[in-house]
Amino acid sequence: MERPPALTMEELGRRLGAEFPEAFAPENGLAITAVWYGGCRVRQPFRPSSLRPGGTISGVTLMMLADVSMYVAVLASIGWMPLAVTTNLTINFLRKPPPAALHAECRLLKLGKRLAVGEIAIGSDGVAGPLAHATSTYSIPRTEIGTIIPSP
């Protein structure tokens, strides 16, 4: 997939701040670190509020990161489409997340007219091997030709 992304990192960051205030609140520090046609990388700095007893990071934090990564990868590939919605997410938790920054890489396996399917690997600084692996499906709303809203 040699096409350029449909939205730049900066455009994505600005729009997602409005779309996902919970995830993209500035104090969370969630950052898109790379986007391309068909995928992206997202980084979540360590937040003490996501710690669980035993010093691991909550599963919800990993699920949010998987979901956000998939959304960014879809938008980076089809352009701004606020009605695209997750229809399915499957996550396998593989290793205990240490109290450290998380990074996710999403890669689209399919980008159809109606459905996009991607896989997401979540890792942590200083841990070999993935902490979690997810697959997710997005439903893409049908639009008339030409009605995909261009990014401003």
Added chain:
Amino acid sequence: MERPPALTMEELGRRLGAEFPEAFAPENGLAITAVWYGGCRVRQPFRPSSLRPGGTISGVTLMMLADVSMYVAVLASIGWMPLAVTTNLTINFLRKPPPAALHAECRLLKLGKRLAVGEIAIGSDGVAGPLAHATSTYSIPRTEIGTIIPSP
């Protein structure tokens, strides 16, 4: 499954407040409304902070509710076991969640020595049919006979 639950709602609520401060912070209002051997019901009042543009509730809110419900159902059935961890969660998003309270019901499909598998249906006040359906697997740490820590 006619056995009584291994922990009461009150015990579960107290312990989860310490275990999942994010989810069970008093301002969230998350409440266990029923527990039995093999299942539970949990209620999440509406929180404006979980709204997304368009007036729907974020997918992360639903995933957290599914995960918490499964945890409560497992603990209600095997007793306090802080090392039990989610290994898999699959969620299908079925309908747009309106800005209203959510309720989840978890039912264990299997409660083995090593794995517990459950299904969770999430609904909303005033909506017919489920908003989301999840299945989840928990890995149960091996303990010597008699070492399941009794609730205080």
Added chain:
Amino acid sequence: MERPPALTMEELGRRLGAEFPEAFAPENGLAITAVWYGGCRVRQPFRPSSLRPGGTISGVTLMMLADVSMYVAVLASIGWMPLAVTTNLTINFLRKPPPAALHAECRLLKLGKRLAVGEIAIGSDGVAGPLAHATSTYSIPRTEIGTIIPSP
């Protein structure tokens, strides 16, 4: 869902024999035992060829039964739609299947214009509790109004 099914058991059986010769070959004995708008029940008699060492039934046999049940439930609800295809299937294997007949019940959780989502419980004669639980998504092809091919 009080509507009658869109196809009768007899119509479904005849069409599926042509559509899924592997599954519905007469020697397999696979039989639709009930259909309604939104669901169905399917029965797979015991076949020695599906045995694995140790006397259990192969996982593939259960996956096929889940997939067929979902297809029958979708067609029973929307009518004959040969281009409907599975997009996702998640199955949890819960108990060892003994060498006996299997029965599956599928219940649609959502029947939208583009996607149908259902859950399938698979049991066995003489075993309490489900042997396997699956969820599955079907993509429903878009048709112009009136073009759903009526059953003959």
Added chain:
Amino acid sequence: MERPPALTMEELGRRLGAEFPEAFAPENGLAITAVWYGGCRVRQPFRPSSLRPGGTISGVTLMMLADVSMYVAVLASIGWMPLAVTTNLTINFLRKPPPAALHAECRLLKLGKRLAVGEIAIGSDGVAGPLAHATSTYSIPRTEIGTIIPSP
């Protein structure tokens, strides 16, 4: 993972012929084409009996290939362990399989003492991109140290 596989392709082929007679019947032509510590490749030649109307290959054929690949990858990594069982399989169907040979590659994401988790990509000769993607979990029976049955 630089360790050698715990079983060779030849050992695996011989044992699987006995273990999975349905899948490994010689007339099926299913063949292990590579194994290593942590993964494998498996090839399923085209069989007319797996065709569905429209000229595509049945979903069951793909699910069987995913399940077999995971089993081979697990055994190639831990040695002969006949009681290892699938506990979960999630498959996304991405593209229509043309009437041609299928090939699967399985890669273990985690190989723990109790659970192995892997992902499987299924492709077809002459098609760019995966036809299906699966993740699967195996439960590994607990054995006393030293009791893993060595391959003969």
